[in-house]
Amino acid sequence: MSTERDTLVLIVDDDVNVLRGLTRALRHQPFQLLTARSAEDAQEILKRWLVDVVICDQNMPGTRGTELLAWIAEHSPRTARIILTGQPDLKTAIEAINRGQVFRFLTKPCSDWDLVMAIHDALQAVRSSSTLASRRPITRLPESAAG
Amino acid sequence: MADKKIVFDLDELDGVLAQVLKQQITVCVNQPVTTPPGHVPITRFLGVPLIVQERLVGAIFLANKSGDYTQEDARTLEMIARFLAPIVDAHVREEQEKEKRIEYEKRLAIQAQQLKRRNRQLECLAGLSDLAERGASIEEMVELTSYLLAGIFQDLPNVYSRIIFRGQVYQAESYEETEHKLSAAIFLGDEYVGAVEICCPKELLDDEGFAVYRMFVNELAERLSTVLTRKKVEEEIHAFRRQTELVLEVTRTGLSIADQECRLVYVDPWRRAVYGDYRGKTTHEYFCGTTSPCWACPTARALRTKMRVTQERMMPREGNRPVQTTAIPFLASDGKWYISEITVDLTDRKRWEDRLVQAERLEAIGHLAEILSHEMNSPLQYLEHNLHFLRESWQHISQNLQELAAQACGSSTPTGENTLDEELVTREFPDAIEETLAGVQRLAKIVQTLRTFACPDASEKTIHDLNAVIQAAIDVTRSHVSKIASIVTEFDSTLPRVPLMAGAFGQAMSNLLLGAAEAIEKRRNLRDEEGLITVRTRRLDTDWVEIEFFDNGVAIQPEERRNFLEPYFANQPASVTSRRSLVHLYRVVVEGHQGSVEVESEEDRGTRIVIRLPTRDLQEANAHTSQLSPIIASEQAAAPPDTTTFLNENVARLNSGG
Numbered sequence: 165m166s167t168e169r170d171t172l173v174l175i176v177d178d179d180v181n182v183l184r185g186l187t188r189a190l191r192h193q194p195f196q197l198l199t200a201r202s203a204e205d206a207q208e209i210l211k212r213w214l215v216d217v218v219i220c221d222q223n224m225p226g227t228r229g230t231e232l233l234a235w236i237a238e239h240s241p242r243t244a245r246i247i248l249t250g251q252p253d254l255k256t257a258i259e260a261i262n263r264g265q266v267f268r269f270l271t272k273p274c275s276d277w278d279l280v281m282a283i284h285d286a287l288q289a290v291r292s293s294s295t296l297a298s299r300r301p302i303t304r305l306p307e308s309a310a311g
Numbered sequence: 312m313a314d315k316k317i318v319f320d321l322d323e324l325d326g327v328l329a330q331v332l333k334q335q336i337t338v339c340v341n342q343p344v345t346t347p348p349g350h351v352p353i354t355r356f357l358g359v360p361l362i363v364q365e366r367l368v369g370a371i372f373l374a375n376k377s378g379d380y381t382q383e384d385a386r387t388l389e390m391i392a393r394f395l396a397p398i399v400d401a402h403v404r405e406e407q408e409k410e411k412r413i414e415y416e417k418r419l420a421i422q423a424q425q426l427k428r429r430n431r432q433l434e435c436l437a438g439l440s441d442l443a444e445r446g447a448s449i450e451e452m453v454e455l456t457s458y459l460l461a462g463i464f465q466d467l468p469n470v471y472s473r474i475i476f477r478g479q480v481y482q483a484e485s486y487e488e489t490e491h492k493l494s495a496a497i498f499l500g501d502e503y504v505g506a507v508e509i510c511c512p513k514e515l516l517d518d519e520g521f522a523v524y525r526m527f528v529n530e531l532a533e534r535l536s537t538v539l540t541r542k543k544v545e546e547e548i549h550a551f552r553r554q555t556e557l558v559l560e561v562t563r564t565g566l567s568i569a570d571q572e573c574r575l576v577y578v579d580p581w582r583r584a585v586y587g588d589y590r591g592k593t594t595h596e597y598f599c600g601t602t603s604p605c606w607a608c609p610t611a612r613a614l615r616t617k618m619r620v621t622q623e624r625m626m627p628r629e630g631n632r633p634v635q636t637t638a639i640p641f642l643a644s645d646g647k648w649y650i651s652e653i654t655v656d657l658t659d660r661k662r663w664e665d666r667l668v669q670a671e672r673l674e675a676i677g678h679l680a681e682i683l684s685h686e687m688n689s690p691l692q693y694l695e696h697n698l699h700f701l702r703e704s705w706q707h708i709s710q711n712l713q714e715l716a717a718q719a720c721g722s723s724t725p726t727g728e729n730t731l732d733e734e735l736v737t738r739e740f741p742d743a744i745e746e747t748l749a750g751v752q753r754l755a756k757i758v759q760t761l762r763t764f765a766c767p768d769a770s771e772k773t774i775h776d777l778n779a780v781i782q783a784a785i786d787v788t789r790s791h792v793s794k795i796a797s798i799v800t801e802f803d804s805t806l807p808r809v810p811l812m813a814g815a816f817g818q819a820m821s822n823l824l825l826g827a828a829e830a831i832e833k834r835r836n837l838r839d840e841e842g843l844i845t846v847r848t849r850r851l852d853t854d855w856v857e858i859e860f861f862d863n864g865v866a867i868q869p870e871e872r873r874n875f876l877e878p879y880f881a882n883q884p885a886s887v888t889s890r891r892s893l894v895h896l897y898r899v900v901v902e903g904h905q906g907s908v909e910v911e912s913e914e915d916r917g918t919r920i921v922i923r924l925p926t927r928d929l930q931e932a933n934a935h936t937s938q939l940s941p942i943i944a945s946e947q948a949a950a951p952p953d954t955t956t957f958l959n960e961n962v963a964r965l966n967s968g969g
Contacts, residue, residue, distance in 0.1 A: 177689075181746045185693025188700035188743060223685055225793060250688030251681065272688035276699050 171195035172213055173283060176206045176232065177221040177248075186219075189276045193283070203227030203235075210236060215243050217286045219270075219279075222249035222256050230256060233264025242293075244286035248272060248279075331358035331370050337389055341379040355380055359388045361396035368400040425523065428463065432527045435459040436534055443538045450476075452542065453505075456535060457481035460507070463527075469512050474535075476505035491516050493525055495532030500540050507532045556580050565634070565654030569594050569610055571647055585629060594652070598626075610650045613638035617648070623657065633657040664898060685790050686757050690750035697743045697750075704735065760787050772810040772904075777856060777924070778802040778848055780813050784820035785846070792828045795835070796842025796862070803849045806856055807926050812903055819899045823860055823920065830864025830918065837865070856924050863917035867893075867910065900924070 173195050175186050183199045190197055198215065200206035203226060209215065218236055222229035233245045247260045250272040260266045267289060268282045326345060331338050340356040357380040361369040371392050373380070438459045442452045457474040461483050464470040469489070473482030476497065489510040497505045507528050559566055560581045568577040573593040583589065589597050595604045595611075604611035609620040620638045625631045635655045643649050760783045785798055792798060824844065831842035845861040893910070900906040904924050912918040 179689050179693075181693045181750060182689050184742065184746060185696030185700075188739065189696040191700075223790065223794075248692075250685040250692075252684075253681075273691035273695055276696060 171217075171287060172198060172215045173217045173219070174198045174200060174206060174209055174215045175219045176200045176203065176224070176229070178202060178224040179221070182221070186279070189279065190283070193280060195283075195287070203229075203232040206232060207235065210240050210243070215240065216290050217244045217246060217267075217283055219246045219248055219283070222247055222260075223251055230259040230264050233260060233266060237263070237265045242290065244290045246270060246282055246286060248274060327356050327358060328370075328372070331360050331372070332367065335360045335362060335367055337385050339380050339385050351375075357384060357388060359385070359392040361392050361399050363396045363400040366400075368396055368403060371395065428523065431463040432523075432530075435463055435531065439531075439534055439538055443542055449539055449542050449546075450479075452539065453479075453535070454481050456531075460531065464509070467511075467515070470515065471510045473508050474505065475508065486510075493528045495529045497532050497539070498536045499543055504539075507535065563656035563658075565652070567594065567652045567654075569650045569652065571614060571649070573604065573610055573614065573650075576649070594650075598628075609636045609638035610652055613640045613650050614648065616640075626654075633661050664895075667895065681791070683757060683761070687754060690753045694747055694750045697747045700743055701740075701747075704740065756786075772812055774808045775811040775813050777806055777809050777811065777858070778804075780811060780817050781820050781846060781848065781858070784817045784824060787817075788821045788824045788828075792824050792844065795828045796831045796844050796864075798824075799843065799845045801845070801847040803847075803856075806848055806850055807853075809856055809924055809926050810904075811924075812899070815899045815903060819896045822895060827860070827862035827864055827918070830866075831862055833865045834863065851923065854926055856926060858922040858924070860920040860922065861917060866914045867912040867918055896920075896922075 171194070173190070173193075175183055175197065176199075177183050177186075178201055180201060183201070187197055187199065195216070198209055198213070200209055202224060206218070206220070210218075218233070220229045220232055227235075229247055229249065233247065236243050236245055244267045245264055246268045247256075247264065247266050248270045249256055252269075252271040257269055260269060267286045270278065270282060327338050327340055330336070337360070338356070338358045343352060343354045344356055346353055351374075353374045355374065355376050357373040357376075359371050360367055361371065371388060373384075373388065376384075435456070439452065439456050442455055447455065453474055453476040457472070460472045460474065464472055469487075471483065471486045471489070473480060473486055474497075475481075487510065489512065491511055491513050493509040493511070493516075495507050496503055497507065509524060509528055556579055558564070559579045564579075565582050566577070566579045567575055567582070567589075569575050573595065575589040575592055575594060575597055578586070578589040578597070586597055593604075595601045595608055599605065599608075609622040613620045617640050619640070621635060622638075623633065623635045626634055633656075635657050636652055637655070638650050638652045640648055640650050781802075782800070785792075785800065789798070827844050828842070831844070834840060835842065840863065843861075843863050845859070847859040847861075849857050849859075851857050893908075897908055900908050900922055906922060906924040909921040909923075910918070911921075
């Protein structure tokens with residue numbers, strides 16, 4: 165349980181009401197919730213903390229959701245990326261998948277349950293891949309030694 | 312004797328006879344005289360001249376008396392001569408008169424014949440002119456002329472005539488080719504097309520009486536050339552006119568020409584069919600049924616200003632079809648001014664524009680759907696979260712009501728899970744409710760905006776707050792536009808409420824915003840610059856409000872600007888897409904609201920669109936004002952034709968009126 169408490173989930177949306185609604189919806193969940201109102205704020209947080217899951221709105225003034233996710237994919241590849249958008253158009257989806265390599269593509273309005281499930285799935289994925297990642301140097305070591 | 316000369320000239324005579332005749336005296340010779348050979352010998356001679364009033368009229372000669380002629384004989388003969396002389400004289404004169412009369416009658420007969428021929432020739436020429444006047448065709452004229460020509464020579468045997476025209480020969484059945492011919496060429500303009508020919512025997516050619524025909528053939532050929540050429544030109548003009556009128560009819564274009572008193576001198580046939588006989592009528596009498604020209608009358612204005620005037624109007628007697636009338640003044644060769652008025656049908660253009668507006672409306676609805684999906688989804692998102700939160704919290708509270716009440720009284724210490732979070736009650740709960748309410752209000756506002764947009768058909772004007780309508784347009788397009796540019800609004804709070812077709816106007820506004828965003832996006836592709844859209848409203852005076860719309864996107868191309876002043880521009884849809892819906896704006900503002908639109912666009916400074924709207928409904932005002940003051944301001948302030956100013960006449964009228 166304590167490990168889960170250390171889990172960080174970041175929500176990015178320019179609409180403060182959406183952030184607060186999401187905070188309320190996820191208040192009993194076993195992870196810490198961070199919020200950011202813009203891509204720039206989110207980047208600041210991501211530089212400081214190791215965030216496990218990012219849920220990001222697509223349509224924000226300034227840097228757009230997919231652009232932020234692309235940035236995260238590059239700078240914090242371990243973070244699972246979920247997009248939550250009110251405009252589920254094909255262009256956004258393609259960009260999110262190709263550039264942001266998103267884990268889930270959610271559309272507004274999205275029920276509490278779906279959201280929670282998406283976050284849990286994402287955390288699951290992050291954990292399994294991180295265990296793999298932590299093992300990887302060991303399996304690789306003899307190879308590099310041999311080489 | 313037969314070979315003897317019996318008539319002698321007086322001068323040739325000599326001897327005794329000559330003495331009698333020349334000296335007019337009595338001669339008596341009683342001895343033989345010399346005679347011409349073969350003449351009876353003369354032994355004695357007595358001759359006495361016959362004299363009337365000292366004029367010799369004859370003589371009496373006696374010869375070969377058995378005895379000598381005596382003085383007595385001479386006197387007796389002189390007496391007889393005096394008695395005979397008047398009788399001889401009278402006889403001679405009578406003979407001479409007779410000869411003269413015969414000769415005179417002969418000449419008269421020749422002249423009569425010549426006159427008769429000349430008359431026939433003239434008849435022929437006159438007949439030709441007559442044919443031309445009666446509107447015979449060229450071929451008919453040639454054929455009938457050949458009959459007339461044959462008629463001239465009917466009394467002359469062995470004379471035949473014919474006309475050759477464009478390879479076709481017009482001749483009588485009895486026509487015979489002879490060796491000798493009179494011939495003259497026929498020309499149609501400069502083109503050699505045929506000849507008039509007369510065949511006749513040689514002796515007739517030498518006849519003096521026949522010589523007139525040489526002239527006549529030339530004359531006829533010349534006349535025929537003139538008449539046929541004129542006929543041809545007439546036919547060409549007629550054909551051209553028919554063609555022109557056909558074009559006018561097919562394109563539903565009207566053409567009328569009026570003189571400087573506005574009296575019509577020409578009206579195209581299909582409008583003649585509608586309006587009747589135009590002769591002697593003035594343009595306003597004929598087309599409008601009014602006694603004096605109205606202030607908007609393009610013909611009167613063009614006459615006054617000597618400048619081209621263009622006017623759009625409805626033709627009530629032509630099924631209210633929309634037309635654009637262009638009055639063009641011109642100075643004719645007679646030194647007078649005329650106005651040619653060309654009326655172009657705008658039905659197709661209006662239809663096209665309607666379609667354009669419809670397409671734009673569909674596009675706007677598409678935009679709206681996109682915008683709505685974002686605008687409504689966010690509130691829905693947190694509404695759901697908040698309501699879930701409230702429900703769960705309420706369940707928690709209601710299930711543990713007693714304990715919580717006790718806790719509230721401070722009699723019990725909170726235990727386990729059944730605690731009432733202080734923060735929950737004091738902050739989260741009211742916040743959640745407030746935010747939920749805000750979300751609902753936002754949804755309500757979106758729905759309201761949607762309603763404004765969904766019924767842009769309402770052509771009825773109602774009093775509206777202009778600022779609110781513009782704000783609604785901004786709100787609707789914000790999610791799209793704000794990604795590209797920032798919108799700055801400077802609304803005049805003292806703006807009077809104006810009569811507005813809110814739906815159409817709001818759509819025009821949102822189109823402007825989207826167009827500006829498009830332009831800014833293009834500019835951003837060229838260089839990185841902050842997009843800016845400024846919307847400003849202000850009050851000009853009691854009658855007018857102004858909306859200034861500025862963006863720093865790419866400028867409107869001059870061709871495009873010219874285009875939306877062109878009557879046929881609507882047929883070139885390609886040019887519209889680059890800067891959307893200025894046509895729509897024009898129609899809404901100028902035609903719908905009697906306002907004006909001005910466009911200034913410069914490459915480095917952006918585009919400024921100034922819209923002026925009247926604060927009163929001018930259409931209604933017009934309906935109540937029977938006497939319209941003549942329009943002055945718009946003509947004096949007439950912008951050069953390539954500036955982009957839509958100036959409605961009403962605007963100018965109002966300005967000049969006060």
